[in-house]
Amino acid sequence: MTATQNLSDDEIDLGQLIGTLWRGKLAIAAAAALGIAIGAFHIANTNPTFQADALLQLEEKSGSLALPSSLSTMVDNDPRSVTEIEILRSRMVLGRAIADQNLDWRVSPDIMPFVGTMFSRYRFPVLSSALPSRFARPGDRIELENLVVPPSMLNQSFELIVTSETEYRLIFPDSLRLDGTVGQPTTLTETGFSITISRVEAPAGRRFFIRQVDERRAINDLRSRLSISERGRASGILEARLTGENRTENTRALEAVIQAYLNQNVSRSAAEAESSLTxxxxxxxxxxxxxxxxxxxxxxxxxxxxxxxxxxxxxxxxxxxxxxxxxxxxxxxxxxxxxxxxxxxxxxxxxxxxxxxxxxxxxxxxxxxxxxxxxxxxxxxxxxxxxxxxxxxxxxxxxxxxxxxxxxxxxxxxVRIVDGASAAPLPIAPRKALILALSMVLGTMAGIAVVLVRNWMRKGVQDASELEKLGMPVFATINYNKDADTDGRRGGKLPILAFESSADLTVEAFRSLRTSLHFGMLDASTPSLTITSSHPGAGKSFLSVNLAAVAAQAGQRVCVIDADLRRGQLRRYFDLPRNAPGLAEVLAGDISFDDAVVQGSHENFFLLPTGRYPPNPSELLMRAELSKLIETCAQYFDLTIFDAPPVLAVTDPVILARNTGSTIFVARHDITPLGEVEAAQKTLSSAGLKFSGAVLNGFDPKKAGGRYGYGYGYRYEYKQRKQ
Structure with missing residues (x-):
């Protein structure tokens, strides 16, 4: 039987899993939306990548003339595509292309960190005006006509600041400043530096970074963007592709690579012919x-x-x-x-x-x-x-x-050029649809993971059976009511649900609790009840007030005493001032019980507030006046309810439990950990006491894995008879 039970516990409840995900649907949807937003931001903040391509044919003959068959035997007819691909990617070819088109020059605008690319691509009239003038906006660019740097300045960036439509200023790494004019060379004779800016399309204040990289670095960069493959097997057709952010520059660079390859191929064929002739x-x-x-x-x-x-x-x-x-x-x-x-x-x-x-x-x-x-x-x-x-x-x-x-x-x-270098008008990256779809999927998966982890880490009491396994009978389960949730209310009068919504299902649960306590306290020494919890926010004050209200509606004279002499807030249900006298003054002997007790909106409903918070709450409760107070309440009231502070925080609930007839523990559904319940039991047992029972408060069927959702669709309707 035990093995079967353990196997059942290890199995995944698919219905419960779906219910957990459904309850967390808002979190999952929010995570998916966040993922899409991140994907959209990535797309907007990433420069598009364009691709230029070209087709080459490796011909069988070395020349264009129809030569005799005896001559054709001198030439190897295999295309040797692999060899030609490696030649295309060689430093000999790429270095020649870089030198011809000055591909070792680098000009980049100054962009704002993190979001600068987006602001340099799109216009944001309001936000752009708030950016410093140094950062690039859409359309800002300069054209570099000539650049000569000494070897010591290779790979070093220097700044160009636009000062007017026709003038600029250069700032070198050693803080040297040099002013120049658009269209005219600017030189440093002592170092051999020379630069010519042919065009400036940017307002004053814009900043650009210029540098010339060494040949090896330029070759490696060009090689990383160049890909060559053969179309088909042994077809002799090579496809060359070059990617980059500048569509025009891609075409120009790829054309330079092809021309450099053709020139070396012609030179190689001429060299072979010269060798044979020799x-x-x-x-x-x-x-x-x-x-x-x-x-x-x-x-x-x-x-x-x-x-x-x-x-x-x-x-x-x-x-x-x-x-x-x-x-x-x-x-x-x-x-x-x-x-x-x-x-x-x-x-x-x-x-x-x-x-x-x-x-x-x-x-x-x-x-x-x-x-x-x-x-x-x-x-x-x-x-x-x-x-x-x-x-x-x-x-x-x-x-x-x-x-x-x-x-x-x-x-x-x-080698023959079949298709010259040309770039497609649309970018190949970023792939917007794929990124957005992937972002949504990843966001959804992250949301699901958060919901599942949060559900796994939640150790709160889930149902009454968990409390009963700890040896505490559960007198009632109080359903959650958002109108009665006072966690976010900092001031003002608090509503008493039993008076304002008597037909509510939560109030009906209080009536069930009233009945259970009526039979559960038959053997109690006094008709007094201590209500406590393990932590603040469990709802013990809400429980005390509404239990007293339904008992008063049933004809019992009930007094609620706010015994939390540190943070008591029951006065708010009666709209009493903060300095109203109460329990502290009665226990101190400063005022009589009759002068401190306050009648509520119902003739059988009374309240004794905390009074002024004393510096020694525990010492006050340990006085003999507490026993006298309980005896006095027993003479005038059918039920006295002490709203005590949390039992794990202070010793006050233990003192009250020793003097009252019964003690009830309030556990908040899905919040109060079972470990705290056990700790509260041990705290009372160390004093020779125990809880008379427990109440599961704030029960939410939606959080219970769908196991209890079938029984909460009804409502009681009451009709007032005409007099």
Whole structure:
């Protein structure tokens, strides 16, 4: 049974959870609204980010001319997109772009902390006039035409203050001041500093910050805003994107990057062509010498043998051998060129080696056939083959030299601009809809968390069963009534709910309490009752007055005594002055009970206020006059109610509980912790006393997790009979 009960306690009550969230709906809605407000503020206080983009195509050919197929074999046809992307992001390209467009200059207006960006973007006629004149407003800007700073001033900001439409003042970090005129250079000869402001669009008093950053920092900043990717796989189409707060500057900077990349690509292609041409020119003299030597050897052999004719079969073999040897020689040159750019593991290099192995195998077969010919035929064939091979190599080198000359003269690179740099009119950030939606979701989640944490941390009494588990019978549960809540009322007369709203459900609960006390005090020594609590604000005074009122309405003579000699406020229910005599004077013997007691608006309802607050409340209550007072009240009244101070604050309630017939503890729903209830019990038990029972005051069904909401929808209606 215990295990089942523990399992049930650990389970989440979904209905109670929903009820808790529903009760905190205002807090959740407020948190969501606050989240949206924060998101809107973030959007308004953040400069928009624009994006410029461009498309590049990596072409297969190095030049725009239709070159022979033999020349195209010199060039690698792979786009090598990854390599080109890294070149685009290199310091070589970005540094050139920065130098061309002066992207290392920084000009920024002075903005107010925290909200300055918003005030520099939007016009607030009333608020803007209250801002200092130094801070930027919408439309304020200056144009920098030239800036030269010495190395010692790199990365250092200096101030520019607009003094008039055509004049300004510079303030350097070392407090040096220099006046200048718009459109004219302003220089410091001793340092080499020079600046030219071409335009100023700001009123006098505006302040701007100017600096020139070093090349490495400018490159890193530009690289962080630049992104390059390939569209599709192996498409050879590169998309370049550049983000920033200035739409025009983004386009200009991206165009500079593209042009710098194109220039280096053209230079690289021209360098490759020049390298190939140099290699060919180095091989030409050697090829010519080889040709002359082979021709001389063939002529000498023919003169020696007088004449020798080659058979058809020998001529065929000679042609094949010559062709293959020429191809091998051509491949050797290609291999020398590829070895300067690639390793043997490159696919193009491996393909060349495989083709060479095939040709060498075919050449070996033909040489075996040549070995089977007659000696004379074999010699004339070899000599003729050497002449033709040397002549073919020499001719091929001459042709290749002319082709590379054409390639070098017509080089435009292997990159083509498909779409030039252009910026979209709308910003890409901040994404307003996403930020507002996310802010609302986060705000709602924060509100839910606050409601759940607040509900979890609340340790107040939730229902009467919790008090009964501590051994205190609950005489009644008093519903919360906002009209009777006196926490916010600092002065003036307080209403007695039982007289003003007799049909209210809360008053009906007091009638139930009256009945319960009638039977609960049958064995009491005197018809006197002490009402106390563990802390102020539990509602014991409200409970004392209204319980006395419903008892008086039932025909009982009731006297309420304000026994809180430190902070008693029952006089406000009777609209009595602060210095009205009362309990303090009666206990001190300065006045009689009959002279101090006051009759209320009902003939059976009486009040004994506190009187003047004494310096020794506990000592007064410990006098014998208290017992005499209780005996006197028992003679004249059917019920005497002592409104005592909190039991955990002072010892007065213990003294009163020892002299009165019963003691009632008042617990405030959802406020009074169970720990305080237990502490109050221990305080009385240490004096040999105990509470006769308890009253759960201020019970709010809406705060009870929906467990009690079904029984509070009715009202009693009373009709007055006609006399």
């Amino acid at each position: 290699f060919i020119r180095e091989q030409l003299p050697q090829a010519e010498q080889t040709l002359r030597t082979a021709e001389a050897a063939l002529n000498a052999f023919r003169q020696e043998q007088v004449t020798v004719d080659l058979s058809l079969e020998t001529q065929t073999i000679l042609g094949q051998v010559t062709r293959i040897e020429g191809e091998l020689a051509d491949q050797q040159r290609r291999e020398d060129e590829l070895a300067q750019r690639f390793t043997p593991s490159h696919p193009t290099y491996r393909q060349l080696l495989d083709e060479r192995a095939r040709l060498e195998a075919r050449l070996a077969t033909l040489r075996d056939q040549v070995g089977a010919l007659p000696e004379t035929q074999r010699q004339i064939l070899n000599l003729t083959r050497e002449v033709e091979l040397a002549q073919r190599i020499y001719t091929e080198l001459l042709t290749r030299a002319q082709e590379v000359e054409v390639l070098r003269a017509s080089t435009i690179g292997n």
